[in-house]
Structure formats: structure tokens, C-alpha cells
Amino acid sequence: MYPPKFEYYRASSVDEAVTLMGQHGGKFIAGGHSLLPVMKMRLADPGVLIDIGRIDGLRGITKEDGRFKIGALTTHATVAAADDRQFPQALKHAASMIGDPQVRNRGTVGGNVAHADPSSDLPTVFLALGATFHTAGANGPRTVHAANFFTGLFETALGEHEVLTAVEVPAEAVETGSAYAKLFNPASRYAMVGACASVTVNVMGECTVCSVAVGGLTSKATAAPSVGAALVGKRLTEKNITAAAQAILNDLGDDVMGDIHASAAYRRQMAPVFVGRALTLASHRAGWVARLEKNVKDVAADVLEEIERRLK
């Protein structure tokens, strides 16, 4: 299938991209893995494409002042291969589960979030991690918090002529763990239900911070404050996690979507299951507390055994 005809311009810098967009209008193209399919299906006919895919400054991951900055043109494969210990595990894991190797090697972080497909993985993860989005436009640079970035079905806070330059996420402290769990669409691997959880635990094994978001369920990535509220102050036991995961139903309201892949009722039923899985994995990854607890228990068991042996 061929896309409709379009004019093509290639930008070699962010400034040039913004200028070209101001002059000609149309759409930016990065990896083309979302835009070209919708053009071929005649769901979009932008007339002009401004290629930003070769702007070097927008590629790669840097770390500064306890935050990772991910250039908009960074591919999913690069994110999945991030090897810094403090890089958020949920983000790395979610990127590794996107589509297939071809999609992960061409598709970009910027294109993924700018497209704002409700079944995409990264909006959910960035929302749970409290990411910040950096943009550039005719009126200069701007930053937008994840809570305000995803505004609706395929809609974001990006202005018509604005280019997303980077996404920033906090580095993960040792007492924090994050995870992403998804119910795959078996054909495309987009999320029918996607859940991201980030939890912080104290030395007593109690949850002090819990941030959860879900995707694939409503028109945009949705934060789940009720789940966090149900878990903070409690120990991360299976029972507490299962009970807290049910609270996702309060955050979803009546807007759960259904389609040929999964009905709204099925998605609704799966939401607490996948929130529970993300919370469980995140709590295991908030590793040192769990390890400390286990060591203390093991030492105590050894001591008791030794006392019993000597008393015999």
C-alpha cells in the first residue's frame, strides 16, 4: 500500500526543523514506524514531512545530577540496552518488550510518546516515573511534566510546530524498584493492558513511595493514585499488593475501551492482575531491603538451630 504524495525536507538541526515546520507545516518524521503505517492506511495525509531522523544531538542517553536525559531520537533498542545500574528498570524492560527487533531498532522514544497511541508502552512508564519532557519551538524551549503531557487519544501537549527534544527521568535509588508488566496483543505486541509501578521501601520493609500508571485501558496513559494510597505505609506483602492492585478500578472510572482484540470487561478484569504483577516485581527489585530481611532471618534461623543443637 502506498502513502499519499508528500513533500520531503530533511533538517540537520533542531532550529532548522522548527524553521522548516514554520515555513511548510506538515509533520515531523523520526523512525516512521507509526507515521508511515497511518499514512498508508490513509488515516493521515500531512502533505509535508520534515525528517528529523538525522539530527545527531537528539540521540543517546546522558546522566547528570541524578537524572537520565534520553534524546528524542534514541531507539527503543538503545534504551533496552542501557547498562547504568541506576537506569529505571521499568523503562529498560518496557523498551525491550516493544514490537519486534526491527521496530525496536527504528522506532524512537520521541516518536512513541509524540504519537501517544493509547496502547503504547512508554507513555505509561514515563507517567509512573514522573518524567519531564523537553520541547523546542518558535517560542523557545519548554518543559512539560508527564502528568500534563498526555492529553487524550493520540494527543499530547506538544504544540503543532513543536519538536520534542528529550525525556528526562530520575535515576533509581537502591531502595527503589520499578517494573512494567503487559498483556500483549499477540499480533503487534502493543499493550492491551500495560502497568508500570515504582516503589520505594524503608529498612522496615514498608512502602514509603508508590507510583503506578496503566495504559491500553483508556484513551491515554492513566495515573493510579488510589493504588499508591492503598500501599504507602504498608509492608509489600502479597496480600497487601493484591488488595492495593484492586484499587486501580477506582482510577479507571467508566472509560475503559474495548475493541476486536479485547472487550472493555476483559481489560477491566486484567487491570488489577497486571498492576499486581508490576508491583510484585518492583518490590523484589527494591532489592537491598528484601536481601537484608532475608539475611536477618537466615542468621536468626542459624542461631536458633545452633542453640537447639547445644541444648540437646
Ligand SMILES: Cc1cc2nc3c(=O)[nH]c(=O)nc-3n(C[C@H](O)[C@H](O)[C@H](O)COP(=O)(O)OP(=O)(O)OC[C@H]3O[C@@H](n4cnc5c(N)ncnc54)[C@H](O)[C@@H]3O)c2cc1C
Ligand atoms: C509492527 C509494530 C509493532 C509495534 N509494537 C509496539 C509496542 O509493542 N509497543 C509500543 O509502545 N509501540 C509499538 N510500536 C510503535 C513503535 O514504538 C514506533 O516506533 C513509535 O511509536 C514511533 O516512533 P517513530 O520514531 O517510528 O515515530 P514516527 O512514526 O516517525 O512518528 C510518529 C509521530 O510522532 C511525531 N514525532 C516523531 N518524533 C517527534 C519529535 N521528536 N517531536 C515531535 N513529534 C515527533 C511524528 O510527527 C508522528 O506524528 C509498534 C510499531 C509497529 C510498526
